[in-house]
Amino acid sequence: MDQLLQFLISGLTVGSIYALVALGFSIIYNASDVVNFAQGEFVMIGAMSAIFLLKDGMPYPAAVFCAIAITVLVGLALDKFAIEPAKNATVVTTIIITIGASIFLRGAALLIWGKEIYGLPPFSGDKPIVIGNATILPQNIWVMVGTGAAVLAVKYFFDKTLMGKAIMACSYNKKAAFLVGINVKQMLLVSYGLSAALGAAAGVLVAPITFMSYNSGVMLGLKGFCAAILGGMGSSMGAVAGGLLLGIIETIGAGFISSGYKDAIAFFVILVVLFIRPSGILGKAESDRV
Amino acid sequence: MQLLEVRDLEKKFGGLKAISDLNFSVTERIIFSVIGPNGAGKTTLFNLLTNIYKPSGGSIRFLGREITSLPPYKIAKMGITRTFQNLQVFLNMTALENVMVGCHLHSSSGLIAAALRLPSVTREEKKVREMARQALEFCNLQDIAHMPASALPYGTLKRLEIARALAAKPRLLLMDEPAAGLNDTETMELCNLISRICESGITIILVEHNMSLVMEISHHVLVLNYGELLAQGSPYEIQHNSEVIAAYLGED
Amino acid sequence: MKAMVGYCLFALSTIVPAILFPDNYYVTVVGVTICTNIVLAVSLNLLMGYAGQISLGHAAFFGLGAYSSAVLTVKYGIEPWIAMIAGAFMVAVISYILSRPILKLKGHYLAMATLGLGIIVHIFFVQADQLTGGPDGMSGLPVLTIFGIPIDNDIKWYWTFAIFMLLSVLFSLNIARSRSGRALAAVHGSEIAAQMLGVDTAKVKSHIFVFSAVLACITGSLFAHQQDFVSPESFGFFFSIELVTMVVLGGLGSTYGAVVGAIILSLLPELLIVFEDFEVLIFGAILMTIMIFLPQGLFVAMEQAFHNFMNRREQGAANATS
Incomplete structure (x- = not known):
């Protein structure tokens, strides 16, 4: 029982990170029908920027803020220089473009930050808090609270603000959105910026727990994609649920089966889910129209 | 009946x-x-x-x-076969190839035979090509047989879909x-x-x-x-x- | 006829250099890499280009072939040929079982499933160290003998791969202009229309999935013997992505497109090596640039340009006479 609680704590922590990455995936997918394989790179860039800004003597909160800002700029550049010029691209083409972008960003990170691994100091000490026989690190709480806050902010943005609603309109019908005077291009740009910010936030939150290097983004990105699919591509809250669920399944699986197969468990679950429900847990089934 | x-x-x-x-x-x-x-x-x-x-x-x-x-x-x-309200022509093929897909039921060679291009495949190709030609001719489309479907005007595509269905006999x-x-x-x-x-x-x-x-x-x-x-x-x-x-x- | 001329020219271009420069690094080392990648890209193109079913896990089948040969020959002392056939058979069964549920999926869901499959297989190679030697891999494969000829030096390996590659390309070209090839293209074009013409789309997709997987698997077996070493690194997610890139770079759906893509991606590291740390960055940039500006692929774009040029010349000639 205690062991299970411990698994739940670490599961929710990793799951929160997956949730943020998946949320980023689904925002971009909604706005542009593109699965952004560079999403994991946002996490890496956010974390690495924060680490190095802090090293250069910037105060912690400022470093975090600047790291997110840098990542947002990268996100905007990705849309402006890679996605926007490739109009009418097919699914396969956009997949390769974003994979190209992810390789490019990794290459850039390698040049700037080298191959070494780094970590961030925890936000507020590393004294574990004991709950029964399980322990929780302050940073775990930061991750969960930070994720919760980010998710609520995103939800508020899409439900309540005019711009958020405009982006949703683009996701339902681009042409109609354009006709009612929504600047579709600008909305795409905002989506990429927002998505990058979420990725960077995930990176900054997780860097004190796991080490980061120029290629840490790959697996995180793929897991985020997994979570987004698990929740049903395009459903924001589904993505969050998918992320948390994936984190928990993975941690429990690793605990009871084998930690070496941790990553395999996540993908195995995804395969089983897709075989049973080809459109994810919360996704709607698509059907051909003739 | x-x-x-x-x-x-x-x-x-x-x-x-x-x-x-x-x-x-x-x-x-x-x-x-x-x-x-x-x-x-x-x-x-x-x-x-x-x-x-x-x-x-x-x-x-x-x-x-x-x-x-x-x-x-x-x-x-x-x-039973059909044509579609919103065209379902195979735009990745030529007109003739579209109609040749229509002959699918009247041919039988499999993947391995095709890869090795056995003599039976060559014979069947000839037969299928002829069947498709006839269907095209029936719909008065013989002149555009080798055009890519993606380059054909709407009205022609509609007839092409009919030709393809007819090839299925x-x-x-x-x-x-x-x-x-x-x-x-x-x-x-x-x-x-x-x-x-x-x-x-x-x-x-x-x-x-x-x-x-x-x-x-x-x-x-x-x-x-x-x-x-x-x-x-x-x-x-x-x-x-x-x-x-x-x-x-x-x-x- | 024209198709055969093209194929013969292509065959000559692989044969002549090997006769002229049998000891050259670019023939014996790069040449073998190119041939390996061509077979893999061509086999992936059957699935992705012809049938329109994306796969981000093709390297898994390549890896299963390599590991079947390595494990069966080294650990169990089985004859290389039997190991190779056993591997191919196993991959045929696995891919057949997986093909139905996987190929029911579409678009991004299919991408996810194939990606997941690739990663699971890769993790298995790393983790099942009792069997596979883990991250360090395994070596010491016996010499492969073909028709009594031991393949024991670089140039013999080149010929083996070149012949295997030429056969695969021929198979792929043959399939394109056949009943099966058209059925695949029909699935790509409109699955519903294909069904209404009597094409059992699930079966067609499943067959090409198995065919493509087995081709990759046999390539893996040859690769394991040629390298005399297998490690999980060669069969990871990135290699799957590289394979997809080869296919799309040259032009999805075109066999020679896959060939051109494979050649470019095999040579690129050789060329980029002088840029050292910039290699990854430049690779990513090239990939993005080509996909943004030539989404139909390099080879197909060139082909189209050539056609347009010829048409314009014909028209020009016609105008001149009238």
């Missing part, structure tokens, strides 16, 4: 009945038209007949055999709005083509909005309204049926 018999056919989408209690049968070698206002369920009926949608109830029999739950490719094998051909989007000359040609197809021994079920076309070539007309059978009979009877007139006038 009737070629096609539809009994108590029903289709619900959620709580909405798109087709309810539909009964009709089609005799061989006729042009059987299905008309009705927009949203009357005509395309849904085609999708049920080809089992692209699963019926919620009722049965469909073709040549006396139950086909209600057969997958579409098996229905095609039984001798069906007993029953379902045509979903073949005249939509065609100009007057093209419609005249189409009218002629449909009659010739029927004369060649193929039964046709036609969904069409162009009333003059329907009334000119049909042997039997069925009117759907809100998914229900409103009336059926000869074109003359339908034109003088007060309920049908009311439904159409009410619509407009």
Whole structure:
């Protein structure tokens, strides 16, 4: 029982990170029908920027803020220089473009930050808090609270603000959105910026727990994609649920089966889910129209 | 024996009945038209007949055999094929290749034989090519045989879809709005083509909005309204049926 | 006829250099890499280009072939040929079982499933160290003998790979202009229309999935013997992505497109090596640039340009005479 609680704590922590990455995936997918394989790179860039800004003597909160800002700029550049010029691209083409972008960003990170691994100091000490026989690190709480806050902010943005609603309109019908005077291009740009910010936030939150290097983004990105699919591509809250669920399944699986197969468990679950429900847990089934 | 018999056919989408209690049968070698206002369920009926949608109830029999739950490719094998309202031409092929896919059921070579290009494959290719040519010629498309389908104008693509369906040598051909989007000359040609197809021994079920076309070539007309059978009979009877007139006038 | 001329020219271009420069690094080392990548890209193109089914896990089948040969020959002392056939058989069964549920999926869901499959297989190679030697891999494979000829030096390996590659390309070209090839293209074009013409789309997709997987698997077996070493690194997610890139770079759906893509991606590292740390960055940039500006692929774009040029010349000639 205690062991299970411990698994739940670490599961929710990793799951929160997956949730943020998946949320980023689904925002971009909604706005542009593109699965952004560079999403994991946002996490890496956010974390690495924060680490190095802090090293250069910037105060912690400022470093975090600047790291997110840098990542947002990268996100905007990705849309402006890679996605926007490739109009009418097919699914396969956009997949390769974003994979190209992810390789490019990794290459850039390698040049700037080298191959070494780094970590961030925890936000507020590393004294574990004991709950029964399980322990929780302050940073775990930061991750969960930070994720919760980010998710609520995103939800508020899409439900309540005019711009958020405009982006949703683009996701339902681009042409109609354009006709009612929504600047579709600008909305795409905002989506990429927002998505990058979420990725960077995930990176900054997780860097004190796991080490980061120029290629840490790959697996995180793929897991985020997994979570987004698990929740049903395009459903924001589904993505969050998918992320948390994936984190928990993975941690429990690793605990009871084998930690070496941790990553395999996540993908195995995804395969089983897709075989049973080809459109994810919360996704709607698509059907051909003739 | 009737070629096609539809009994108590029903289709619900959620709580909405798109087709309810539909009964009709089609005799061989006729042009059987299905008309009705927009949203009357005509395309849904085609999708049920080809089992692209699963019926919620009722049965469909073709040549006396139950086909209600057969997958579409098996229905095609039984001798039913169709054209589509929104074109489903293979734009990644030439016109001839499109029609050659239509010959799929009348050829048999498999993947391994194809990879090794066994002599039987070469022979079959020749036969299939000839069959496809004939279908193209029947639809007066021989001149554009080697054009990529993506480069052809709309009206030609519509005829190409018919040629492709004919290559499958069906007993029953379902045509979903073949005249939509065609100009007057093209419609005249189409009218002629449909009659010739029927004369060649193929039964046709036609969904069409162009009333003059329907009334000119049909042997039997069925009117759907809100998914229900409103009336059926000869074109003359339908034109003088007060309920049908009311439904159409009410619509407009 | 024209198709055969093209194929013969292509065959000559692989044969002549090997006869002229049998000891050259670019023939014996780069040449073998190119041939390996061509077979893999061509086999992936059957699935992705012809049938329109994306796969981000093709490297898994390549890896399963390599590991079947390595494990069966080294650990169990089984004859190389039997090991190779056993591997191919196993991959045929696995891919057949997986093909139905996987190929029911579409678009991004299919991408995810194939990606997941690739990663699971890769993790298995790393983790099942009792069997596979883990991250360090395994070596010491016996010499492969073909028709009594031991393949024991570089140039013999080149010939083996070149012949295997030429056969694969020929198979792929043959399939394109056949009933099966058209059925695949029909699935790509419109699955519903294909079904209404009597094509059992699930079966067609499943068959090509198995065919493509087995081709990759046999390539893997040859690769394991040629390298005399297998490690999980060669069969990871990135290699799957590289394979997809080869296919798309050259032009999805074109066999020679896959060939051109494979050649470019095999040579690129050789060329970029002078840029050292910039290699990854430049690779990513090239990939993005080509996909943004030539989404139909390099080879197909060139082909189209050539056609347009010829048409214009014909028209020009026609105008001149009239």
